[in-house]
Amino acid sequence: MNRWLTSLLAQILRFALRAQRAASLMVQILRFALRAQRAIWAGLCMVVAGAGPASAAPAIPLITAFATFLASPLGQIIVGIALQVGGSLLAKAKAGKQRQPGIRSQVQIGGDVPVSILLGHVATAGSRVYAGTWNAPGGSPNEYFVDVIALSDLPVAGLSGIFIDGEEVTIDWEADETDQGFPVVEYRKGDQDHLWVKFHDGSQTVADSYLIDKFGADPDMPWESDMVGRGVAWASVTAKLQRSLFRQLPQALFVVDGIKAYDPRLDSTAGGTGLHRRNDPATWEGTANLAVLAHALLMGCYYGSQWVYGAQGLPAARLPVASWVAAMNECDTAIDLDGGGSEAQFAGGLEVAGDVEIADTLDELMKGASGRIIETSAAYKCVIGLPASAVWSFTDGDVIITEGQSFEPFLVLRPRTTR
Numbered sequence: 001m002n003r004w005l006t007s008l009l010a011q012i013l014r015f016a017l018r019a020q021r022a023a024s025l026m027v028q029i030l031r032f033a034l035r036a037q038r039a040i041w042a043g044l045c046m047v048v049a050g051a052g053p054a055s056a057a058p059a060i061p062l063i064t065a066f067a068t069f070l071a072s073p074l075g076q077i078i079v080g081i082a083l084q085v086g087g088s089l090l091a092k093a094k095a096g097k098q099r100q101p102g103i104r105s106q107v108q109i110g111g112d113v114p115v116s117i118l119l120g121h122v123a124t125a126g127s128r129v130y131a132g133t134w135n136a137p138g139g140s141p142n143e144y145f146v147d148v149i150a151l152s153d154l155p156v157a158g159l160s161g162i163f164i165d166g167e168e169v170t171i172d173w174e175a176d177e178t179d180q181g182f183p184v185v186e187y188r189k190g191d192q193d194h195l196w197v198k199f200h201d202g203s204q205t206v207a208d209s210y211l212i213d214k215f216g217a218d219p220d221m222p223w224e225s226d227m228v229g230r231g232v233a234w235a236s237v238t239a240k241l242q243r244s245l246f247r248q249l250p251q252a253l254f255v256v257d258g259i260k261a262y263d264p265r266l267d268s269t270a271g272g273t274g275l276h277r278r279n280d281p282a283t284w285e286g287t288a289n290l291a292v293l294a295h296a297l298l299m300g301c302y303y304g305s306q307w308v309y310g311a312q313g314l315p316a317a318r319l320p321v322a323s324w325v326a327a328m329n330e331c332d333t334a335i336d337l338d339g340g341g342s343e344a345q346f347a348g349g350l351e352v353a354g355d356v357e358i359a360d361t362l363d364e365l366m367k368g369a370s371g372r373i374i375e376t377s378a379a380y381k382c383v384i385g386l387p388a389s390a391v392w393s394f395t396d397g398d399v400i401i402t403e404g405q406s407f408e409p410f411l412v413l414r415p416r417t418t419r
Helices: 002-048 057-071 073-095 209-215 290-299 321-331 358-367
Strands: 116-124 127-134 144-152 158-164 167-169 195-200 233-240 252-257 301-303 306-309 334-336 342-344 349-353 371-376 379-384
Touching (some): 127 209, 158 195
Antiparallel strands (some): 116 252, 144 233, 195 233, 334 342
16 A cells, blocks of 8 residues: 555656646747847837848847747647637637518517618517507407517608418508508408507607507506607517417517618718708608618617617718718619619618627628728718729839839838928
């Protein structure tokens, strides 16, 4: 037993000595690297400051030794590890900015949901605000199911379509509106409707009377008169449940024309033609033009005087009209379709969460328009599509080849000093 214990202790001591030697070697390597780094910076500073090669001579042996160390197997291992770690951190940083492609087809539930803004022509499942059931007098219990969905935290231009359980359906906007809303044609059985949709674009100023009537007296979750949803675009879906029509509670996907945006091409006071006015949101209209939407984000998205998303306080002069009008026109260029007719070259939409950086949102919009936004001379300009034609050109005949040419972009300090 004593021999075994003695042998174990001896092995532990050997391991500790090896670890100590390795640690000491690493400390020496780090000290050498720091000295070499200081020498390199000293040499560079002397050269930049205009010192001659002789003044930088003391640093040359250390620079040479450091370069030799980097070329050695151990140096290559250390450099390789540093590159791998740096590459991993860079990949993680880039991955943090990625967003899930496509549309959000699953409804969000819960109170911890960031604000959502709809840009352009876009589909969304929204976030559930309320759900409840009611029954008509003499009807079966829980006969009607009501789902209240918030679509956008800023007013929108309108609702253009809806999908129920993955299938596109038709809202009969020509029918008489009932308390539940407008009926859905595909869920009409005989002369009885079984599904209705009611939509509020965010401009409402009073609570919905239908919800107050059906749920105002609910003992657990009453829908009260102050539940207006000012500035919030939302919809309610009411289903009269019947097994032959519904295998499950209906899941809706709403196709929305997003926020209204200012278009300088439609402003007669800015060189355009129309009634749009930069400082009057009541004159703005919905659009799917990606350049117009990017312009709107840089103007900032507000509800009244309350900022919600986008840039803040950017002067109009920093968004040159000529540049943005050209970009908007490029997006609206008509493209012929194989089946006849045409469509705008670059149009689309995007659902933006309030916790996403505006720069990332602008990048997403520009991806859809083959464009980019440039900050130059304190102004933001937009370029869409293919590069524009050249404004100047030269040929071989314009280049003087009979004389030598040189160019020194960065002069050393001494020649730049005047006396």
